[in-house]
Amino acid sequence: MKSRKVRGRIGDLLTYLVFAVALVFFGGPLLWVLSLSIRTQQEVYITSLRLIPETPTLENYVEVLTTAQFSVFLINSLKLSVAGSIGALVVAAPAAYAFSRLDFRGNSALLIGVLALQMISPLVVIIPLYRYFARLNLLDSHLSTSMVYIAILVPLATWMLKGFFDGIPPALDEAAMVDGCTRFGAFRRVVLPLILPGLTSVFVLTAILAWGEFIVPYILLSKPSLLPISIGILNFQGNYAQTSTQVVAAGGVLAMLPAIATFVILQRFIVRALTSGAIKG
Amino acid sequence: MTKKAFAPRQLIGENTPTLWMAPLLAVVTLFYLYPAFEVLRFSITDASLQQPNYEYTLNTFKNVLGDPVLYKVLRITAIFVAASVVLQLVLGLLIAVAVNRARRRRLPGMVFMRSIILSAWVMPGVVIGIVWAIILNEASYGLANLVLAPVGLDGMAWLSDPNLALVSITIANVWRGTAFSMILQYAGLQSIPDELYDAAEVDGASTLQSFWYITIPQLRPILMINIILITISTLNTFDMILPLTGGGPGQATEVLALHTYNVIFREYSLAGGAVLAVIMLLISLALTIAYRRLLRSEGAV
DSSP: OOOHHHHHHHHHHHHHHHHHHHHHHHHHHHHHHHHHHTSOHHHHTOOSOOOSOSSOOOHHHHHHHHTTOHHHHHHHHHHHHHHHHHHHHHHHHHHHHHHHHOOOTTHHHHHHHHHHHHHSOHHHHHHHHHHHHHHTTOTTOHHHHHHHHHHHHHHHHHHHHHHHHHTSOHHHHHHHHHTTOOHHHHIIIIIHHHTHHHHHHHHHHHHHHHHHOOHHHHHHOOOGGGOOHHHHHHHHHHHHTTTOHHHHHHHHHHHHHHHHHHHHHHHHHHHHHHHIIIIIO | OOOOOOOHHHHHSTTSHHHHHHHHHHHHIIIIIHHHHHHHHHHTBOOOSSOSOOOBOSHHHHHHHHOHHHHHHHHHHHHHHHHHHHHHHHHHHHHHHHHHHHHHTTOTTHHHHHHHHHHHHHSOHHHHHHHHHHHTOSSTTSHHHHHHGGGTOTTOOTTTSHHHHHHHHHHHHHHHHHHHHHHHHHHHHHTSOHHHHHHHHHTTOOHHHHIIIIIHHHHHHHHHHHHHHHHHHHHTOOTTHHHHTTTOSTTTTOOHHHHHHHHHHTSOOHHHHHHHHHHHHHHHHHHHHHHHHHHHHTTOO
16 A cells, blocks of 8 residues: 555646646637737748747737727727626615515525526527517617626626625624614615625626626627627627738737636635535525 | 515515515516517517518427427537536546645645636637637647647648537537536535545545545535536527637537527527527526526525
8 A cells, every 4th residue: 555645746746737737728728819919910820839929019909909999899898797797786785685684485486586597598588678679779779788788697696695695694684773773774884884795706707797798789789889899809800810810819818808807816706706606505 | 484464564664575676576577577478479470570560370389390400400509518518527527626635735826727727717708719719720820730730630620520610619618618617616625524535544445436435426416516507508608609610510510599599680580589499498497497406405495
C-alpha cells in the first residue's frame, strides 16, 4: 500500500493535469480570438500558433466602434440590462418576501409555479407577444422590450431573493413591528437593508443574463439604432465574416468584455447566489 | 399553520399575500399565462403572420405532426441534448473534483481556474457562436485545424459536413455549459463531510473506491438536478447556433427551438410555430415535474 504522502503527491499532479487541460480548452479559444482582434488582415492568414502578432494593431477596435455602430449597440445593451434587472428586483422583492414570511394556502405550490416559468423558453412567450405588440404599435420600442426582459428575469430573481430573505430571522421583522412599524415598514427599513448583498448578487446575475439575451430583442427590435450588442454583432458577423475575421474578433471581444469583467470582479457574490438558487431554492 | 376563515378584509391586509404578490401576478399573467393561452389557441388555427384573418382547424396539428422534418429535427435535438448532458456532467464533475481537492489541500490557482471556465458561461450565446465559428474556420488558419494538423486531421469540414456540424455545435454548447454544471457539483462536493473520506481511508479504501462508493452516491441528487437543468438550457438554445451554423448545412443542426423560430419567421406560419411551441411547453412541463419531485425528495421544498 502506497504511503499517504505519495498518494497525495500523485493526486496533486492529477489535479493540475485536469486544470491544465481545462485551461487550454476553456481559455484557448478566448486567447485566440483576443489575438486575432489585434492582427492586421495579412496576419490572420498565418498558419502558425503564435499568439502575439508581429505588428499588433488596435485598428480593428476603432473600426468596430466607429463605422459599425458598436458603441450604440453597447449602450443599448446597458440600458436594457439595467432596466430589466432593476424592474425584476422591484417586482420580485415583495413577492419573495411574502413567500418567505407569510403563511398562506398555496404558498409552496405558487413557488413551484414560479420555478416552472423559468423552464419555459422565451421563444414560446415571445410568439404571441410579437403579434400583440405589433397591433399595439409597441415593436421597436425599448420600453416594451425591457418589460419582457423583466418578465423573463423575474422567476430567477424571486427564487434567489426568497433564499436571501429566509436567511434573515423573522424575529427581526417582528421586533420592528412591535416597535410600531407596519409590516411594509419592517420590510423596507429593516429587512431590505439587511439583504443588500443578496440584492446586489441578484442584480448582477440578472444583468449578466440580460446582457446575453437574444430571442426577445431579435424578434421585437429591428431598427439598427435600437439593437443591443447580441443582435448587432450577429448582423455584423453576417456582413464581415468572409472578408475580415479580425474585425469580427474585435467585435466579439467588445461584446463579451462587459459581462466577463463584471463577473470576475463580483464573482464571490454570484457563485454563492447561483448555487443557493438552484439547490436550496 | 392555522387556516383562517374567509373574510374580504383579510384579502388585502399586509399580512396576506395579495398586495405583495400583485406585481408578480400581473407580470406572470401578462407575459406568461396570456401568451401560453394564445400559443394553445393559435395551435388550433391556420394563422399566418402575413394575414390578419384565420380559422379554427386541427389541420395544422395534423400537418406538423405528420411532417417528416419534425422527426428529423427531434432526432437532432435529442442527440444534441444527450451528448451535451453527458459531456457537461462528466467534465463538470471532473473539474469540480479537481477544484475541490485544490481547495482542501490549499493548492494555488483554484480561483483563476474557476474564473476562466465561468467566463465562458457568462458570455452572450451569440458571441459564443461567433468565437467558435472563428475557431472552427475550415481554412488551414482556423485554430482547430491548426492544432489538429500535426495529428494528420487537417482541413476538417467542421461546419459544412452535416455530422461534424452537429459535433461542432455540441462542443460549443459544452464549452458554454460546463461551468454551471461544475459550480453545482462543486457546491455538492463541499457538503460531503470529510469524516466519510477519513473513515474510508482508515478502512484502506483506494481513491477510486472512495470516489465510487462515497462521492457518487452523495452527489446523486445534485447530479439529477443537474441533468434536468442542462437538458432545459440545451433545449432552449439557439442563439449560439445561428452564427455558428445557422442550422445548416441543410437542416443538419436545426434543433427544435431554431426550427420553431424558422417556421414562424421564415415560413410565416404562426399556427405551425404555435404547435411546435406547444411541444416545447409540454417538454418543459415534464421536466419541471421531475425537478419538483427531486427537490421534494431532498426535503428542500
